[in-house]
Amino acid sequence: MTLSIWGQRIRFFGVADIRGAWHEFLIDQLIQNFYLDSEGNIPTFTNALLLFIPSQLLLLINLWKISVKDKFRFHWLGLSLIFLFLSFDEMTVLHEQLIKPMRAITSADGFFYFTWVIPGLIAVALFGLIFLLFFLHLDKKFKLLFFISLGVYIGGVIGGEMLSGYYASALGFKNITYATVASFEESIEMIGCSLIIYSLLEYIKAYLPEGIAVKVI
Structure with missing residues (x-):
């Protein structure tokens, strides 16, 4: 940052x-x-990698859950696919393709200047509903870890983008205020991804068989 x-x-x-x-x-x-607010550079690659790693850790957990016929095995697979898509989106910036059509429909401004956050908020709400029972079945420690890590990440992605949109709408893009806010937003996303990776490694260490478990230093 x-x-x-x-x-x-x-x-x-x-x-x-x-x-x-x-x-x-x-x-x-x-x-x-x-x-951090540019595309196709070192931070973009870093963010994509930080999203790709959880997708592979979740896939590892999913494969083990399938072997033991766990009730929520497909939820782990779903999470793996979500993070794989997010990694791909980070490299290709697919979500930004929604800005122009959504702005034409809503004429949004201010906090919703980057209009992709509107379907983004809907997606987060649907995610919460679909994975609610999955979240509730986790042990207390992992409820807390995943709640904090996902909260930080989503807060950076959606909340940070809304704040950046407010300043972009009011001041434009070519000023130090917007650049600072946008850099802070992207940094929060990176911190959230890192916390997600840590939480998944802790889960693997706690539950997966000894031969598969990752020793977190």
Whole structure:
């Protein structure tokens, strides 16, 4: 996040003692490669990887649940597919294709400036309903771990995007305020993904057979 914000600071305010090739190098590297709100750069790849890892951990759990004929084995598979889709979406930015048609329908502004959050909120509500019984069957420790980790991630994805949309609507994209808010939003997503990975590793360590269990350091 620091590199992302610092790159935008240079973009909007410049650096008085940097000139010529060094200035161009810093602009290219910090803005293009590290800005968290850009696509197709290092943070994009990192986010996609952080979403792909949970999909594979969930698949591992699902395969074991199938072998023991667990009642909720297909819920684990569903979660794996959801995270696989989210990883793919992170690389391809599919969700942003909803912005123009949704804006044409709703004329949304302010917190809903990025109009994909409207179907996103509906999807989160449906997710909660579909997986409610699955969540309730978890032990207390994992209820807490998954609630916190998913809450942080969804808060970053939806809540952070709504906050970014508010500033984009009010101030536009080319200013340090929007760049800072957007970088903070993406950082919260990364933290949420990391917490999800930790929670899944803890679950694997606690429940899967010893030969499969991952030792969390």
